[in-house]
Every structure is written in C-alpha cells, then in structure tokens.
Amino acid sequence: MGESTHDHLFKLLIIGDSGVGKSSILLAFCDDEFNEKQASTIGVDFKTKFMQVRGKKLKLALWDTAGQERFRTLTSSYYRGAQGVILCYDCTQKGSFEHVKFWQDEVRKYSTNQDAILMLVSNKVDLPDPQVTRQEGEEFAFANSMMFIETSAKTRQGIKQAFEEVVFKILDTPSLLQSTQPSGARTVNSASANQAAAKDGCGC
C-alpha cells in the first residue's frame, strides 16, 4: 500500500465567456507562462497542481471549460462535485461582465455542492481602458456572496492569490472538506486507529 500523495483532493472549475482568459489563468498558475496566441478551448481541458497549505498537501484538479456556446451542454456536467468555482470576466469587455449572471445561474443549476466557494475574477487588468471598474466587480461579488480579485494572466498579478484564497475558504468549510480525502484514506485512518486501540489494550 503506497502512501497517498496528498491529504485532500480539491476539484476546481473555471468558467466564463470565451476569450476572457480562463486557459491563460490556468497556464499562468500551473506553468508560470503566458501565450498571446492561446487557442480557444475545445470541450474541456484538465490540469493538476500540488500545493502545500497550512501543513497539508493538496492536490488541485483544475477543470478548464470552454466558454463557447456550442460546448455548453457538455461543460455543464463538469460542475458536479466541484468544491470551488472561479468565474471570470474580461474587464475590457463589458459584455463578459454582464454575462456573469448567466454563469452564476449555471452554477446554481449544475453544482452539487451547495456550499461551493465562488470567486469572481476580473482578468486582463494589465490592459488600458477597462470597461468595468474594480468597484463594479467588487459590488457584484459582495451582493452575490462571492469573493473577488483582479488578475492578469499576462503579468501574473493576483493569479496565485486567486487560487490560494479559494483553497483557504474550502479548508475552512467542513461540509466541503468531507468529500476531499483521497480514496482509501478513511480506511487507512480507521485501520491505524484500530491498531492504536489494540496497542492500548495490550499495554494495560
């Protein structure tokens, strides 16, 4: 029996309109890279990333959905079991911000974790002439019980922090943590608890 590589497995989903920078945010976070010619996602992509937080080893399963409408029925199935959802808009495209409500409804419809953590991300803050102010983003997030952060996949501003804040919030939410232990971990724990109990028994 091998030791598990992690204490918790978190499923995180990244959603939002096509072109807002979802794949770029994941590329920046996982590989510290940026691609001006990032290709539009077909269907769904997947990345993993390990993090050490508060002495715990975390494995993040990161699902990168396609924003294009033609993939919508496919991507809806990926909401299942996610503990965290990162909802992105492009601060230079007002339409992508106006569409945040649509994405929020998708989360309501398809998410199976009532307490899933939602982070609203205003991406591309490196660009001049934003069409959505920070205040507008923050107010929407506050009114809808989401966290909020400004990011740039290009300069990496806010990228690590966005994921860290979601992860911290999941760690602080017992109902979400329940389903995040690697398979077999509970059995291993109870087996060692039994061993400890047996030892105690022998020692007296």
Ligand code: GTP
């Ligand atoms: P779909 O896969 O179609 O849903 O799009 P997406 O949300 O994954 O967007 P993607 O990451 O493909 O980025 C779209 C374009 O925006 C690409 O040309 C990226 O290089 C660019 N881009 C992404 N993030 C940033 C950013 O923070 N700043 C700037 N200047 N450009 C960005």
Ligand code: MG
């Ligand atoms: Mg993409």
